[in-house]
Amino acid sequence: MSGPRHVYRVLGIGAVAMAVTMVCPFLGIRYMTIRAVLESQELRYIFCTIRIPRTLAAFVAGGGLALAGMVYQALFRNPLASPYTLGVSGGASLGAALCIALGAGGSMAGFSMVSMGSFAGAVGAVVLVYTFAWSRESNSITLLLAGVVVATVCSGLIMFIHYLSPLRHSFQIMRWIMGGVDGATYAFLAVMAVPVMLYAGVCAAFMPQLDQFLTGDSLAHSRGVAVRRSRNMFIVVTALAVGAIVSACGPIGFVGIMAPHACRLMLGGARHRVLGVCSFLLGGAFLVVSDTLARTLAPPSEIPVGILTALFGGPFFLAILFRRKGRLQF
Amino acid sequence: MQVTSRESIVSKNPLMEAKDVSAGYGTCGVLKDISVRVEAGERWAVIGRNGAGKSTLIKVLAALLEPSAGTVLLGPKPLREYGARARARAMAYVPQKPEAVIPYSVHDFVMLGRYACMGLFGTPAPADHEAVAQALAFCDVRELGDRMMTTLSGGELQRVLLAGALAQDAPILLLDEPTTFLDPAHERYFFRALQSAREHKELTVVMVTHDVNTALSSCTHVLALLDGRVRYAGDARAFKEQCPRVLDALYGIGFAQYANDDGVVMYGTWEHGP
Numbered sequence: 001m002s003g004p005r006h007v008y009r010v011l012g013i014g015a016v017a018m019a020v021t022m023v024c025p026f027l028g029i030r031y032m033t034i035r036a037v038l039e040s041q042e043l044r045y046i047f048c049t050i051r052i053p054r055t056l057a058a059f060v061a062g063g064g065l066a067l068a069g070m071v072y073q074a075l076f077r078n079p080l081a082s083p084y085t086l087g088v089s090g091g092a093s094l095g096a097a098l099c100i101a102l103g104a105g106g107s108m109a110g111f112s113m114v115s116m117g118s119f120a121g122a123v124g125a126v127v128l129v130y131t132f133a134w135s136r137e138s139n140s141i142t143l144l145l146a147g148v149v150v151a152t153v154c155s156g157l158i159m160f161i162h163y164l165s166p167l168r169h170s171f172q173i174m175r176w177i178m179g180g181v182d183g184a185t186y187a188f189l190a191v192m193a194v195p196v197m198l199y200a201g202v203c204a205a206f207m208p209q210l211d212q213f214l215t216g217d218s219l220a221h222s223r224g225v226a227v228r229r230s231r232n233m234f235i236v237v238t239a240l241a242v243g244a245i246v247s248a249c250g251p252i253g254f255v256g257i258m259a260p261h262a263c264r265l266m267l268g269g270a271r272h273r274v275l276g277v278c279s280f281l282l283g284g285a286f287l288v289v290s291d292t293l294a295r296t297l298a299p300p301s302e303i304p305v306g307i308l309t310a311l312f313g314g315p316f317f318l319a320i321l322f323r324r325k326g327r328l329q330f
Numbered sequence: 331m332q333v334t335s336r337e338s339i340v341s342k343n344p345l346m347e348a349k350d351v352s353a354g355y356g357t358c359g360v361l362k363d364i365s366v367r368v369e370a371g372e373r374w375a376v377i378g379r380n381g382a383g384k385s386t387l388i389k390v391l392a393a394l395l396e397p398s399a400g401t402v403l404l405g406p407k408p409l410r411e412y413g414a415r416a417r418a419r420a421m422a423y424v425p426q427k428p429e430a431v432i433p434y435s436v437h438d439f440v441m442l443g444r445y446a447c448m449g450l451f452g453t454p455a456p457a458d459h460e461a462v463a464q465a466l467a468f469c470d471v472r473e474l475g476d477r478m479m480t481t482l483s484g485g486e487l488q489r490v491l492l493a494g495a496l497a498q499d500a501p502i503l504l505l506d507e508p509t510t511f512l513d514p515a516h517e518r519y520f521f522r523a524l525q526s527a528r529e530h531k532e533l534t535v536v537m538v539t540h541d542v543n544t545a546l547s548s549c550t551h552v553l554a555l556l557d558g559r560v561r562y563a564g565d566a567r568a569f570k571e572q573c574p575r576v577l578d579a580l581y582g583i584g585f586a587q588y589a590n591d592d593g594v595v596m597y598g599t600w601e602h603g604p
Contacts, residue, residue, distance in 0.1 A: 211442055212442060216428065218423070222394070222422060222423035223442060224419070268433060
């Protein structure tokens with residue numbers, strides 16, 4: 001029930017997310033107090049131009065990925081679906097790898113060539129899957145399979161590029177694929193936040209359709225959902241949002257598949273309106289914490305955040321799963 | 331307000347009409363030249379052998395399957411010209427069993443039936459809560475309201491599914507073998523639920539069934555399909571007079587009948603029909 005029974009838990013998740021996002025910018029290789037930030041110009045500079053945009057970028061990326069994961073899981077009625085299911089991250093990684101391998105450095109209009117290349121790759125993958133979605137009597141399974149094929153082909157091509165590249169490029173590609181929000185600026189944040197916020201708005205409006213999708217295509221149809229049109233709409237807006245996130249941060253794993261499930265376990269039987277808000281908050285908070293760990297655990301170097309999301313997210317998720325006696329109701 | 335909108339559809343007879351409809355899956359044609367007129371308030375039983383095209387017909391009527399030839403009229407205009415929401419306000423559909431059992435409470439699941447009546451953000455209005463409460467009462471599942479769908483038995487699940495369709499508040503109800511997987515007791519409960527809904531609002535019912543006796547006792551009209559064609563379409567009483575001979579032809583085995591307190595009961599035998 002999305003009624004009063006859930007209100008406290010939703011508020012709890014919201015409070016945790018807010019607290020985490022407010023505390024984490026103060027943490028780092030140099031721990032800061034509020035007073036220190038106010039008094040020292042140097043610390044204020046670090047705090048305002050490095051840590052705040054980075055924390056917010058992590059929050060937006062994590063939240064967006066979690067929301068996208070929830071949408072795909074409901075749309076395909078498949079608990080294993082993730083934001084990358086339809087090959088968006090494969091396309092993005094391929095685009096990035098190509099740019100790196102071809103030595104396309106530099107930037108244009110404030111965007112780095114690599115992230116533009118990866119966004120183009122993401123869009124390419126989506127166009128491919130989407131054409132497939134319209135071109136035949138496709139159902140969820142054929143779409144999923146098409147996505148898997150696109151992802152596999154992309155990863156094959158990436159391996160090939162790896163193989164041909166000199167060590168320096170190969171390392172860069174590898175590092176890109178691990179993902180991270182390091183070096184986030186306000187421009188970087190805006191490029192990601194604007195599409196993610198638009199996406200969240202669209203989702204908020206069409207959440208009731210996701211509830212219907214969960215009951216199966218024919219029942220959703222009989223209840224008044226234009227199933228094909230609605231599914232394709234969700235696929236496209238989700239893929240664009242994920243493309244925007246991935247081309248900025250790389251394919252950060254796990255948060256998109258884990259956060260929605262964690263919310264489902266905590267809010268058994270919640271409608272997607274509630275679930276979406278919570279997934280966004282939890283995914284955002286989770287990535288903020290992971291990124292904070294990434295930049296503090298092994299100073300002065302940074303651990304790629306994708307490694308940490310998997311290493312810390314996995315046990316956290318298993319803990320929830322066991323506490324609920326492993327009944328992942330979907 | 332809802333009553334007037336229903337009346338406006340009801341006044342346009344026939345309520346639903348299939349004209350020379352053919353349909354199938356890919357190159358495999360199942361239905362051939364089906365024509366049938368369903369008037370408001372009628373209750374149609376669609377009977378026939380497995381593979382005769384009963385479920386295909388109900389899918390065509392529910393707009394789940396596009397006919398390869400012919401048209402389906404819903405009220406004044408072709409079914410395919412309806413938007414999804416407008417169609418859902420005109421007719422509801424109950425499948426053989428739920429495609430997926432979701433971890434929602436029974437109340438929330440039945441509320442999903444109100445989708446076409448709610449706005450974009452899907453916030454239930456008092457009228458929606460009222461419709462859900464009424465549907466739960468009709469189907470005798472009110473005390474299951476807070477239970478999770480995943481904890482229900484097959485019989486309860488099917489009644490909840492019916493409640494969802496009734497909550498939709500559509501004048502036409504399409505049922506695709508709704509009691510196939512139910513024991514005799516739950517089958518009774520299901521039809522009692524349908525009965526009590528019909529007592530409170532005018533419903534036009536098209537129901538696929540394998541149970542000839544249910545068809546004859548609870549429906550006003552019979553549509554008998556044989557190999558994708560109409561073998562009989564019309565009044566149930568006239569159909570009864572042709573029994574059991576017509577059933578022999580329909581199912582390819584002999585039928586016998588005997589009389590009891592409720593009337594005449596048919597049952598299949600090992601004898602081969604004509």
